């Protein structure tokens with residue numbers, strides 16, 4: 001008989017947890033966000049031959065992922081996530097996420113050289129509620145081999 005109140009209390013506590021989360025969940029600030037490449041525009045490419053061969057490096061992974069692949073862009077070009085094999089990662093807590101834009105030189109398709117880094121800021125994720133979507137845009141610029149500018153837009157989806 002002495003165990004009954006304890007079991008009842010546990011059952012009550014177990015029953016309480018789920019409804020509380022269900023009520024506060026949608027309005028609760030996100031603890032993490034899924035980050036996806038959303039868009040990349042080549043305003044000016046870097047290489048003198050007028051075409052950059054590109055990959056993204058995210059969390060140590062290269063995109064496109066499989067085999068010796070890259071996506072070639074010329075000035076004025078518009079790249080989509082699918083062109084890079086849909087680069088994605090998770091932003092957790094206060095750590096910004098970086099999408100490193102790499103330029104490779106065929107026939108050697110490794111990780112190439114970094115043109116710059118697009119950032120998804122943790123501060124944006126922290127301001128979102130679960131299910132919300134926002135975007136973080138980075139202008140990547142440099143001078144090697146020629147003046148280049150890329151506009152990279154990352155999409156944050158709050159978990």
Ligand SMILES: [Ca+2]
Nearest residue numbers: 047049051052
């Ligand atoms: Ca080239």
Ligand SMILES: [Ca+2]
Nearest residue numbers: 053103104105
């Ligand atoms: Ca190249």
